[in-house]
Amino acid sequence: MTQRVLTGITTTGTLHLGNYVGAIRPAIAASQEAGVESFFFMADYHALIKCDEPERIARSRLEIAATWLAAGLDTSRVTFYRQSDIPEIPELTWLLTCITSKGQMNRAHAYKAAVDANVAGGEDPDAGITMGLYSYPILMAADILIFNAHRVPVGRDQVQHIEMARDVAQRFNHQFGQGSDFFVLPEANVEEDVALLPGLDGRKMSKSYDNSIPLFEGGAKALKEAIARIVTDSRLPGEPKEPEGQALVTIYDAFATPAQRTEFRAALRGGLAWGEAKQQLFDRIEAQIGPMRARYAELMAHPERIEAVLQEGAAKARKLAGPLLAQAREAVGLRSFVAVAPLPAKGNAGKAAKHALPVVKQYREADGQFYFKLNAADGTLLLQSLGFAEGREAGQWVARLKRDGLDALADLPLAAEPAIDRPALDAALAALRDAQT
Missing domain, CATH: 3.30.160.160 (YegP-like)
Incomplete structure (x- = not known):
């Protein structure tokens, strides 16, 4: 049986090399597997919860869509769309909101963390907390259920939201399904073996640590300069170097074949200078990223092409979402007026x-x-x-x-x-x- 797999793409920030290795590349590879029907959506409604800068929202959506397309996402095989282009999603969100208990939302990790932070700081428990943050899990449930996705790749911190989506789906099925399952119960596909690239200082690559290597931003020059700042040990040229545990080697591995990894390690143990090793790393990454960067620049110069791709994806998505929402409206009683049998008389x-x-x-x-x-x-x-x-x-x-x-x-x-x-x-x-x- 074909499995529907749905992947949400955050639309804030600028992507770095770690995002490509840990999320973009494996997701695109998974979408090419047989028996998989993949849905990739730009989670721009979710972005509004975290960001109130319109220009940043608009720019980030464009950059991230261009990045996924430049990285090889095949839109003839997948459904690629913006969340905000599917009006069925917010409508289903409301239908689900009406059957979701407040107590369940009170237990959502993101809301509880925000409350705890307020209390620890001596603030009112709900200070600064919007209904967007509070209701976020219901919108996420609608994202998933509108396409009856079977699997949702998530990190462990998002598992609770998939469990909530299952609970909401079960409640809807029980209350309105009339003996049948209206919604598929989604499964969390926890990505335990996600490749996490170290940053320049050896910690996890992250914008918040200021240790990231840019993916496309700044071009080849910025990539080379970032690689030059990767922290290594103090061994001099000609001295044997132990490759294991070195951030530079871990990053090299993410872009090399097994044979190339073996050869690189042997060269370091044979005294290869760190400067030369960094040049080899740059050459290895640039060979793969350079052509993508050129495609990215072309797309950014012609945003109307990205818009056309997303509108085509939205049309594909709505062919599925529209009929399902119509059934959901019918199920809850939002029906066209037609002659119906009278209600039983009182007595x-x-x-x-x-x-x-x-x-x-x-x-x-x-x-x-x-x-x-x-x-x-x-x-x-x-x-x-x-x-x-x-x-x-x-x-x-x-x-x-x-x-x-x-x-x-x-x-x-x-x-x-x-x-x-x-x-x-x-x-x-x-x-x-x-x-x-």
Whole structure:
């Protein structure tokens, strides 16, 4: 079966050599595998959460789109589009927002980290936190679910967001799927073996460390100057050098064949000067990056070509997103007006339809405690809990009761009344379990 793989591309900042080796190159290679239908999108709505500089947003989108195209992304094989060109995504985001619990969003790592930072700094917990940051996981869920992607390559720090997308999809399927799975439940494809290039100082290459090597910015001159600043040991020309653990060698490996790596190590152990080693590294990288840089410059000189590619990608994407959103609108009741059968009349028939299944009700009383009760289909009270300090406790007991049935009664804090009618209670719990399957 063809697997849909969806990759989001951050549209802030300028890309460096580490981005190419760790993300762009492997993603493009993966998109060429058989049995894979790849979606690559420019996450420009997400960029608005972190950046309020319009010119920077606009420039970064252009540069990053040009970079992926110059690096060899084959848009005849993949669907390449801007998030902001797909209006179905924000509409689906709202439909999903309406079924997503606030408690789930409260547990999102990015929001919790921002709150913790505010509290540590003596600020109001929500100071400076926008609804964009707070609701970010729902937009990410819509990005994924609008195309029913099977796999989403992410770093470990993003796994929670994929789990949230699965939860939201399951809730929608249960509430509106009418017995079928409306949305595919996506899987996180954790990239444990991503190649992380060291920077000039040996630490992970990062703009924040000011140790990065530019990919295209500044041309060959900037690339050569950056390579010249890579930190090495103090061994002189002619002295044997140990290649292992050297940032320069690790970067060389990312652009060399196995035979070239062996030869380079042997030369260093034989006394190759660091200056000459850096020149060989430059030559090796420039041989691969130079032609891409030329394509990048051509694309940047003609942004209308990039726009045409993205609009073509958006058209492909909307052919899939449009029908799925139409089904979602239909499922939640946003339908065209047509003649429909009248609702059941009020009275016994209406009450019978309303109470077709047993009902669990959770509520809070004036004492501040949380309670739940179970009514039979005819409204008879079958079970009444005692109070709990938190609503979460009550919810956990409801879940346990549905799962374990009468076995849960031994530990469940129950009110003295009503007396437990075990056969009737067992039948009611069985009916609730059947309704969930």
